[in-house]
Amino acid sequence: MAEIIEGISPTRMELLKLGRRIKLAVKGHKLLKEKRDALVSEFLDVVQRVQESRDKTNEKLAEAFKDLLMAQAVMGSDAVWQISQVTGQEIKVDVDTMNIMGVKVPMIVIEDVKRSMVDRGYGFADTSSKLDDASRNFEEAIGEVIKLAEVQQSVQSLASEVIKTKRRVNALEYIVIPRLKATAIHIRMRLAEMERENFTRLKKIKAAIEAGEEGAEAA
């Protein structure tokens, strides 16, 4: 039996108030449970996407690193490093937030990762074609990394919301509602007890009065 809430006087008013609170708690519990289920299904969906996106990103990056290594082998890693310091056109992203059941998740719009050769900002004369391959592959890999960032952030936000909702559902189900119900039962029993007390008291008084009247008549 759950413990009762302290400091509630056993009156009919309080019983009525408790009844309303129980109704509200049960309704809230039902709603939160629905929210939790919806969040979980969304969460599992995004988890799937994270796994796919992560595999794809790793694959792309591995490919890009291989090309980078080749470029370094052909041109020397110092030369590659020098060229990488030349800044061409920069990749920019638009980050918007989307709302999934009260959870803010990012939505990243990429403004075209792939650039033309000229936009990359280095000359063609003294660079190997391997470097172009590496650049192109890194551009693609960065696109994947950005997508991964989006889903990964979503999965984290959703997970923390799922945990929070789960805790609320459990608190209502196992603590708040049982306590309210136990208190209501307690008040009901106290009221019944008081009624019985009153009944016996009245009986006693009646008996006393009758005994007094009989004594008066006898006298």
Add this chain to the structure above:
Amino acid sequence: MSSMKIAVIGDSDTVSGFRLGGVTRSYVVRVEEPIDAVLAELIADETVGVIAITERVADANRSALDEMTKGKKAVTPILVEISDKNGPIIREVDPLKALIKSAIGVEI
């Protein structure tokens, strides 16, 4: 929100690769170096939308990163861990699996 930049933190090869791909905010760090100062700078900068960090560097700075993800109010910057030239680290406990377990309570 519009037009945000990408930043990359990692070894020199990762950085030169990402720079070739068009990421200009780059920080070369060694694995044993703490990255708190770099992170603080990137978080303070509102134009940074995504921070890519290599797994090896991230592992060495796990507590700083966790603190950052917990403390951040806005959605951005989004932290994403990437594999470096040695390929992804194979972990015994997949962080994603651990997250699923803590959220739903079962493994899938």
